[in-house]
Amino acid sequence: MKNAIVVGGGINGLVASNYLQKNNFNVTMIEKNSYVGGACIKDKILHNNKEIYFPKGATVLGMMQKFVFEETGLSQKIKTFYPKSPKLVYFPNYSEPTKIFQNINDLKIELKEKWGENGNIEGFRNDENKVIKYLQEIYKSGDSPNFNRAEKLLGKELTEIWIKGSAFDLLNRYFTSEKTKLYMGMTVTESGPASIFDEGSAFTIPLMDSGSIFNGYWGFVKNGIWEVTEKLFDINNNLGVKNLLSTQIDNIDKVNKKINFNGKEINYDFILFATDPKTPSLLIDDSDSLKKINKKELIGTSGKITAFFKNPVKWKKANDKEYDTSFRFVFSNSDLYDFEKSSQNTKNNISNYEPGYIQIYPEGAAQRKMGNNENLDKLILFSKNFSFNKKSKDLLNNKNEIISLLSNYIENIDDLVETKFLTPMDLNEQFYFPKGNIDHMTLTKNQNFAKRTFSNNPETKFYQYFNNEDIYYCGAGAFPCGSVAGTPGYMCSKQLIKKYL
Numbered sequence: 001m002k003n004a005i006v007v008g009g010g011i012n013g014l015v016a017s018n019y020l021q022k023n024n025f026n027v028t029m030i031e032k033n034s035y036v037g038g039a040c041i042k043d044k045i046l047h048n049n050k051e052i053y054f055p056k057g058a059t060v061l062g063m064m065q066k067f068v069f070e071e072t073g074l075s076q077k078i079k080t081f082y083p084k085s086p087k088l089v090y091f092p093n094y095s096e097p098t099k100i101f102q103n104i105n106d107l108k109i110e111l112k113e114k115w116g117e118n119g120n121i122e123g124f125r126n127d128e129n130k131v132i133k134y135l136q137e138i139y140k141s142g143d144s145p146n147f148n149r150a151e152k153l154l155g156k157e158l159t160e161i162w163i164k165g166s167a168f169d170l171l172n173r174y175f176t177s178e179k180t181k182l183y184m185g186m187t188v189t190e191s192g193p194a195s196i197f198d199e200g201s202a203f204t205i206p207l208m209d210s211g212s213i214f215n216g217y218w219g220f221v222k223n224g225i226w227e228v229t230e231k232l233f234d235i236n237n238n239l240g241v242k243n244l245l246s247t248q249i250d251n252i253d254k255v256n257k258k259i260n261f262n263g264k265e266i267n268y269d270f271i272l273f274a275t276d277p278k279t280p281s282l283l284i285d286d287s288d289s290l291k292k293i294n295k296k297e298l299i300g301t302s303g304k305i306t307a308f309f310k311n312p313v314k315w316k317k318a319n320d321k322e323y324d325t326s327f328r329f330v331f332s333n334s335d336l337y338d339f340e341k342s343s344q345n346t347k348n349n350i351s352n353y354e355p356g357y358i359q360i361y362p363e364g365a366a367q368r369k370m371g372n373n374e375n376l377d378k379l380i381l382f383s384k385n386f387s388f389n390k391k392s393k394d395l396l397n398n399k400n401e402i403i404s405l406l407s408n409y410i411e412n413i414d415d416l417v418e419t420k421f422l423t424p425m426d427l428n429e430q431f432y433f434p435k436g437n438i439d440h441m442t443l444t445k446n447q448n449f450a451k452r453t454f455s456n457n458p459e460t461k462f463y464q465y466f467n468n469e470d471i472y473y474c475g476a477g478a479f480p481c482g483s484v485a486g487t488p489g490y491m492c493s494k495q496l497i498k499k500y501l
């Protein structure tokens with residue numbers, strides 16, 4: 001039996017361990033914290049002496065592939081829910097939110113009426129679905145992304161527009177209204193300040209919709225999303241994975257293929273790093289790789305506020321019961337140029353915070369819907385754009401600015417009893433994300449699709465770590481991207497199973 005060492009117990013390390021163990025590898029997972037989960041973990045506050053749990057990092061589930069959810073055994077252990085009600089979009093000076101209907105005809109009517117949209121919404125969705133289908137196929141088969149193969153399967157035109165092209169060109173091709181373009185294109189900067197004018201930035205749009213667990217939509221996990229990593233850890237334990245927590249690796253001897261930690265050593269046939277991309281270079285003492293990584297665009301610009309309310313949130317508009325669990329989006333930008341300016345200003349540290357958009361996840365309402373009645377209601381405000389130079393304690397004014405904006409949309413803002421706030425610098429400290437990027441590395445031109453690799457030879461060894469034999473990387477910095485999905489962990493383990501068995 002081959003000895004596989006997985007370093008890192010986040011979602012990618014857990015998914016990779018699961019598949020490798022089931023395919024007759026002898027798997028040891030090493031995690032430096034005393035707990036698993038990485039950025040998918042819980043935190044708690046005390047309110048009236050009662051503990052209220054909330055998701056510290058990741059909140060919503062959506063990019064996971066349905067087959068991963070089922071094959072790992074997770075589908076047997078956790079309960080999920082995703083809202084079927086329309087998402088609601090607010091722009092300044094619009095009294096009513098715009099409804100993003102799942103039904104295409106309803107959506108066409110709504111966008112025309114509210115935003116004057118005269119473009120090709122149906123064409124956009126049809127073409128996006130073709131790209132998504134292609135992505136889901138390569139996820140499942142574990143085939144590495146490749147521009148030539150994409151052209152063969154999708155055709156030259158779709159590949160140019162959706163994979164190689166810029167988000168700016170893609171959005172202008174299908175839509176006429178700046179508001180539609182902003183809504184459909186916001187994910188381009190979800191993790192970091194990727195320029196919408198950069199080649200390759202279009203690809204993030206279908207990428208973020210390529211989950212299959214809820215057919216491209218996003219949803220919630222009963223109790224909280226940390227159940228995914230906690231339950232997967234239990235499953236892996238039962239499968240026989242040897243899990244070493246609170247374990248700090250001292251060094252790696254590549255010649256004799258040994259890992260040293262706490263005065264002990266273990267042999268490996270291969271090591272799979274499911275950490276941030278810098279950690280392997282530090283542990284194998286490879287300064288060249290570290291230099292190359294430091295030249296990449298790493299910076300993140302996402303902040304997260306968790307807002308706790310003593311009574312269920314009452315929305316001023318779209319307050320019918322059916323919208324309780326709808327995702328809401330509040331935009332401050334008015335067009336794509338304004339959007340780009342806010343994101344680039346924070347990248348260049350011109351300001352600490354530039355309002356862009358806030359994604360509001362109704363965590364508390366979703367918990368109630370799943371039968372989990374908690375003592376406080378919770379809203380998660382995933383907010384753009386914060387620069388990477390300040391901790392949350394230094395940006396309390398900006399947090400208050402966001403809460404004040406929220407108060408335009410909520411009747412009972414006085415019920416707000418507590419907030420928890422994280423900036424990119426906090427994310428770097430708490431989750432070791434290089435420069436605070438939730439995807440471990442910005443999803444930008446030279447770091448997207450087939451270029452989202454650290455391999456010196458991506459054609460044949462896509463997940464290999466530079467030119468290091470038997471050392472691989474499958475954290476959130478590798479294709480396709482981060483998120484509570486475990487897709488890089490799955491794809492890499494699939495390739496390793498082919499190679500070593």
Ligand SMILES: Cc1cc2nc3c(=O)[nH]c(=O)nc-3n(C[C@H](O)[C@H](O)[C@H](O)COP(=O)(O)OP(=O)(O)OC[C@H]3O[C@@H](n4cnc5c(N)ncnc54)[C@H](O)[C@@H]3O)c2cc1C
Binds near residue numbers: 012039276303432
């Ligand atoms: C604020 C925030 C909000 C987010 N929102 C969402 C969301 O709503 N939905 C979503 O899908 N995704 C979301 N994400 C992204 C998602 O959480 C991450 O992409 C995903 O959890 C990354 O998983 P991973 O396994 O690649 O890495 P990580 O979760 O970062 O895990 C890496 C693990 O490696 C360990 N490690 C590091 N160095 C070593 C070492 N030397 N030895 C041993 N172990 C080591 C770390 O302790 C950690 O446990 C969010 C992230 C953040 C921070």
